[in-house]
Amino acid sequence: MFSFKHEWIEKNVGLLAVATMLAISVGGLVEITPLFFIRNTVEPVDGVRPYTPLELRGRDIYQREGCYLCHSQMIRPFRDEALRYGHYSLAAESQYDHPFQWGSKRTGPDLARVGKKYSNEWHVQHLLAPRSVVPESVMPNYPWLLSTPLQYADIADRMKALREAGVPYSLTRAEYERNVKKFGPKVAEELSIPDAKENLIKQAQEGDYDGDRSNITEMDALVAYLQMLGTLVDFSKYDNDHFVKDR
Ligand code: HEC
The missing domain is CATH 1.10.760.10 (Cytochrome c-like domain)
Structure with a gap:
């Protein structure tokens, strides 16, 4: 039953495209969304200063x-x-x-x-x-x-x-x-x-x-x-x- 469904997706270009987009969107959201909620992606380290x-x-x-x-x-x-x-x-x-x-x-x-x-x-x-x-x-x-x-x-x-x-x-x-x-x-x-x-x-x-x-x-x-x-x-x-x- 399971293998039948998989084959079904692979043979339907439209369905495959939609499923691919869905997978990429979920992955993208998980990776990208947290970045909007932190102020800085750089961990502060003691001693680092701008140039004189x-x-x-x-x-x-x-x-x-x-x-x-x-x-x-x-x-x-x-x-x-x-x-x-x-x-x-x-x-x-x-x-x-x-x-x-x-x-x-x-x-x-x-x-x-x-x-x-x-x-x-x-x-x-x-x-x-x-x-x-x-x-x-x-x-x-x-x-x-x-x-x-x-x-x-x-x-x-x-x-x-x-x-x-x-x-x-x-x-x-x-x-x-x-x-x-x-x-x-x-x-x-x-x-x-x-x-x-x-x-x-x-x-x-x-x-x-x-x-x-x-x-x-x-x-x-x-x-x-x-x-x-x-x-x-x-x-x-x-x-x-x-x-x-x-x-
Ligand atoms: C064409 C490539 C080239 C360019 C352009 C160049 N270098 Fe070099 N540099 C080297 C090479 C090869 C060495 C290793 C041999 C030596 O010490 O001269 C080196 C070594 C050095 C070293 C010693 C590093 C060490 O740990 O021993 C310093 C400092 C340095 N370069 C600074 C500079 C600066 C400043 C500039 C620009 C004004 C510059 N280089 C432009 C190729 C280059």
Whole structure:
């Protein structure tokens, strides 16, 4: 009796179409409806914050130069990836990236956790002439980064644009206070749009990323960006309990 019914459906194109649509609709509703009832699909993680003004300009240069064409920024949750690059990437770590830099092309290594792996001097030398530090490298030279002054006249507008996209840069006092609560006073200060220029100059001078404090170059911004990648979350908190045990 049962097999007879099945054959009957398969031989009726109309009935098969209706039954297929019904199956897909139920599956779709079960998968999609819950998404309308949660505010955020990204699990919040301690330490994750938006970029400082200088890092943000560094990220712009990273995109302008097409670094993403050879470098991904997403460590996949596989053992070989974790052994080479560290803890797999969390959704929260690219929460404030517009657009994200996950990528799928790896002519060079993944950069999601390259921050603090090398010194500033190494990065400057490597960007000027990759083959002077890694002889077999196929990465292009980027000598102009060190001689081009960083443009940051429009930094407030760039942050305002990201604010529209939901990045919590603060424009009003109330937003500033909200950031103090969420990120602490030090980070809140960095996220303040009215103070962006001042903060950018301060970070570039204190960080001394390109080895020359007398002017702020594109190299300063790019190295500041590279040096923070993957450094926001303290994985030692999680590694011992979960990650190392489970892999
Ligand atoms: C044509 C492909 C290509 C492009 C474009 C490229 N890279 Fe690379 N990159 C590589 C390769 C290959 C390596 C590995 C050899 C080496 O260290 O030079 C590398 C290595 C690196 C490393 C060292 C990573 C590590 O963990 O050792 C950094 C940092 C880096 N690139 C940054 C950049 C930045 C920033 C840009 C854009 C300004 C860029 N790359 C553009 C191919 C590329």
